[in-house]
Amino acid sequence: MDFTFNEEQTLIQDQVDQFVQKEYDWETRQSLSNSDLGFGESNWQKFAELGWLGISVSEDSGGFGGSAIESMLIMEAFGKGLVVEPFLETMIMAGSLIDDHGSDEQKSSVLEPAISGEMHLALAYAEPQSRFNLSDVVTEAKADGENYILNGYKSVVMNGPSANKIIISARTSNSQLDENGITLFIVDSDSKGLAKTNYKTVDGRRASDLTLENVSVSEDDIIGSLDSGFEILDSAIDKAILAISAEAVGAMEVLYKTTVEYTKTREQFGTSIGKFQVLQHRMVDMFMEYEQCKSLLYMATMKHEEGAPDAKKAISGLKYQVGKAGKFIGQQAVQLHGGMGVTDELNVGHYFKRLTTVGTIFGNTDYHLKKYTSL
Amino acid sequence: MDLKFSEADVTFREEVVNFLETEYPDDIKEKQDKRIPLEKDEIVRWQQILNKKGWFAINWPSEYSNQEELSVTQKYILQEELAKANTPTNIPFGVGMCAPVVYTFGTDEQKEKFLPSILNSEVWWCQGYSEPGSGSDLASLKTKAELKGDKYIVNGAKTWTTLAQHADWIFCLVRTETTEIKQEGISFLLIDMKTPGIEVKPIITIDGSHEVNMVYFDNVEVPAENLVGEQGQGWNIAKFLLAHERSGIAGIAALKRELSRLKDLSSDIPLGDGTLLEDVQFRNKIEETEIELTATEFTELRTLAAMSQGGSPGAESSILKIKGTELQQTISELFVEMLAYYAHPFYLENEIGTNETVGPDYAAPVMPHYLNYRKVTIYGGSNEIQRNVISKAILGL
Numbered sequence: 001m002d003f004t005f006n007e008e009q010t011l012i013q014d015q016v017d018q019f020v021q022k023e024y025d026w027e028t029r030q031s032l033s034n035s036d037l038g039f040g041e042s043n044w045q046k047f048a049e050l051g052w053l054g055i056s057v058s059e060d061s062g063g064f065g066g067s068a069i070e071s072m073l074i075m076e077a078f079g080k081g082l083v084v085e086p087f088l089e090t091m092i093m094a095g096s097l098i099d100d101h102g103s104d105e106q107k108s109s110v111l112e113p114a115i116s117g118e119m120h121l122a123l124a125y126a127e128p129q130s131r132f133n134l135s136d137v138v139t140e141a142k143a144d145g146e147n148y149i150l151n152g153y154k155s156v157v158m159n160g161p162s163a164n165k166i167i168i169s170a171r172t173s174n175s176q177l178d179e180n181g182i183t184l185f186i187v188d189s190d191s192k193g194l195a196k197t198n199y200k201t202v203d204g205r206r207a208s209d210l211t212l213e214n215v216s217v218s219e220d221d222i223i224g225s226l227d228s229g230f231e232i233l234d235s236a237i238d239k240a241i242l243a244i245s246a247e248a249v250g251a252m253e254v255l256y257k258t259t260v261e262y263t264k265t266r267e268q269f270g271t272s273i274g275k276f277q278v279l280q281h282r283m284v285d286m287f288m289e290y291e292q293c294k295s296l297l298y299m300a301t302m303k304h305e306e307g308a309p310d311a312k313k314a315i316s317g318l319k320y321q322v323g324k325a326g327k328f329i330g331q332q333a334v335q336l337h338g339g340m341g342v343t344d345e346l347n348v349g350h351y352f353k354r355l356t357t358v359g360t361i362f363g364n365t366d367y368h369l370k371k372y373t374s375l
Numbered sequence: 376m377d378l379k380f381s382e383a384d385v386t387f388r389e390e391v392v393n394f395l396e397t398e399y400p401d402d403i404k405e406k407q408d409k410r411i412p413l414e415k416d417e418i419v420r421w422q423q424i425l426n427k428k429g430w431f432a433i434n435w436p437s438e439y440s441n442q443e444e445l446s447v448t449q450k451y452i453l454q455e456e457l458a459k460a461n462t463p464t465n466i467p468f469g470v471g472m473c474a475p476v477v478y479t480f481g482t483d484e485q486k487e488k489f490l491p492s493i494l495n496s497e498v499w500w501c502q503g504y505s506e507p508g509s510g511s512d513l514a515s516l517k518t519k520a521e522l523k524g525d526k527y528i529v530n531g532a533k534t535w536t537t538l539a540q541h542a543d544w545i546f547c548l549v550r551t552e553t554t555e556i557k558q559e560g561i562s563f564l565l566i567d568m569k570t571p572g573i574e575v576k577p578i579i580t581i582d583g584s585h586e587v588n589m590v591y592f593d594n595v596e597v598p599a600e601n602l603v604g605e606q607g608q609g610w611n612i613a614k615f616l617l618a619h620e621r622s623g624i625a626g627i628a629a630l631k632r633e634l635s636r637l638k639d640l641s642s643d644i645p646l647g648d649g650t651l652l653e654d655v656q657f658r659n660k661i662e663e664t665e666i667e668l669t670a671t672e673f674t675e676l677r678t679l680a681a682m683s684q685g686g687s688p689g690a691e692s693s694i695l696k697i698k699g700t701e702l703q704q705t706i707s708e709l710f711v712e713m714l715a716y717y718a719h720p721f722y723l724e725n726e727i728g729t730n731e732t733v734g735p736d737y738a739a740p741v742m743p744h745y746l747n748y749r750k751v752t753i754y755g756g757s758n759e760i761q762r763n764v765i766s767k768a769i770l771g772l
Binding site for chain 1: 583657711717718720746
């Protein structure tokens with residue numbers, strides 16, 4: 001058993017931490033989040049140049065052959081700075097999916113430009129009725145010669161506004177809730193019949209709802225094979241859960257530390273409020289919840305890397321803990337900051353908002369507790 | 376002991392229901408049902424309709440409200456029906472806070488000057504209590520009022536002042552003397568917001584709304600006759616008001632409405648073979664909340680019954696503040712859970728209720744509401760402070 005990172009991993013961790021500390025102060029983050037694009041294009045180019053975008057992509061697909069550990073380190077550091085650049089959406093959700101299951105043509109035309117920062121990607125899996133169930137797919141794709149015609153609606157597609165290509169799950173056979181009969185298509189954002197409704201999300205990021213009206217795609221745009229998209233999607237979401245959990249762990253660390261520092265300096269009743277035992281115990285609980293998350297994050301990431309038979313169960317356990325701890329730490333950080341905690345000006349409320357959306361994305365605590373029980 | 380309503384009470388409830396059917400304006404109802412924030416004039420219009428019927432200042436003694444006082448049961452019925460119909464919540468700063476101070480501690484001149492315009496909702500009040508350095512430790516406040524001739528000269532800053540941007544007057548706790556016991560140097564002062572030297576600056580909160588403000592005082596001249604009670608009596612008045620502020624059944628009735636709305640909406644959300652409401656995990660949370668809410672409702676009714684026998688709401692009101700605000704947060708959180716991904720698209724106040732939003736038509740205000748409600752366990756004496764009050768005053772610890 002070994003919990004240490006290797007030399008390359010330590011290097012990348014330091015590099016990303018340095019970037020967040022030196023080039024991503026709170027004012028910068030807020031101005032990027034509030035810009036039209038919603039993140040920094042120059043940052044994105046920098047990530048590409050430094051090799052961060054392709055770090056976990058296999059060498060065969062044009063990446064640097066790292067593992068989920070490297071992605072975890074990047075995401076944890078991003079979580080500390082509440083980084084809004086869509087690394088999760090482009091490189092983990094969509095990128096890893098193409099890396100694992102895409103054709104050579106898809107890798108060279110989509111994944112390679114993504115690694116070099118020229119192309120943005122998104123994964124559209126949720127529908128208005130689906131909640132967290134990846135196999136609940138109404139959007140349909142009908143064969144039309146060598147093409148498929150897509151009709152339907154996709155909900156809250158993260159990074160939708162910037163994505164040049166969107167991976168869309170559609171039903172090619174069987175009924176609405178069936179795991180069989182789902183196919184994944186790579187769809188160009190400019191496709192005729194594809195309409196995006198773009199909006200800001202509460203965590204300061206961007207998303208879209210998609211309407212598909214007779215959108216025509218080629219059979220070459222299918223990822224993997226026909227009707228077998230569910231497992232591909234499911235394993236991509238597993239990787240995404242590991243990544244977003246790492247981000248959450250980074251955000252939790254900042255929140256509990258910020259709260260501890262604040263209570264040392266905020267004086268009421270002639271003393272710092274950190275001297276009150278009720279608040280001390282609250283912060284001890286915040287700290288412990290963070291540590292517990294980190295433990296499950298490392299465990300689940302390693303199990304996933306090793307291909308352990310209970311890796312999926314570990315991932316659901318992790319996401320449950322992230323949802324529970326994220327809520328507790330976020331709410332208590334706001335509570336202990338008092339009125340300041342609910343202001344837009346202070347960063348605490350924004351960390352709380354991101355932990356709130358992370359708690360829902362890819363399944364909330366109820367969903368993963370149920371999944372954990374079933375696995 | 377008896378839980379049944381008398382025949383007179385049943386008749387009264389019918390009267391309230393009929394009143395709401397005929398007098399609750401459609402345009403305000405529509406906005407309320409869509410959770411679109413109201414404009415000031417809409418709130419005023421509704422409060423004036425209530426007042427015309429004699430159902431606005433229901434906690435005032437009849438000599439000031441000019442109407443017959445309702446019984447505890449009638450107040451309960453009225454507030455329950457108002458909440459069920461989702462009418463606008465009264466803005467409390469005038470009718471529920473300033474007025475009780477004025478009719479309890481004020482001079483006859485002050486009563487004549489201030490009470491009628493509060494009753495009519497013509498003059499809007501805000502509350503100047505907290506300061507940047509004085510939150511939970513309110514008595515450490517520093518805003519200074521120096522008596523010079525027949526005027527107080529006020530300097531300092533107040534924060535978290537709700538709706539100050541709309542207020543005509545502010546009631547303030549100010550420091551008139553530096554005393555060894557800091558509570559003894561505090562006075563209660565009424566200040567016209569149009570007085571030169573007052574500046575209001577908005578504070579934007581995490582839900583993106585502008586509800587609270589900073590209010591700065593720079594050599595603001597206030598006539599000495601605007602002091603309420605004796606100089607140095609401000610802390611006692613503040614304590615009276617805090618106890619007064621926390622007793623109000625309206626909050627519970629609104630929570631009952633929201634919980635039943637949550638059930639209705641979640642029964643329309645498909646999940647697996649059934650609906651979200653039928654999901655054991657979600658349903659258990661709703662039921663736990665319902666039991667806690669019922670307990671809080673009856674704790675409040677017991678407190679009100681004791682008050683109607685001449686008791687005063689003491690530390691018991693802290694129980695209601697804690698339980699009521701925790702329930703507000705829990706229910707707002709369950710709405711977020713219900714919506715799943717559609718809680719995430721984020722819209723500003725002026726976009727809510729427009730066709731620009733995505734997801735179910737009730738989705739847009741849900742997350743802002745959850746975020747906004749983080750304040751309720753912080754304001755009005757944080758829940759940590761309330762627990763201190765209970766442990767000292769009730770448990771004697």
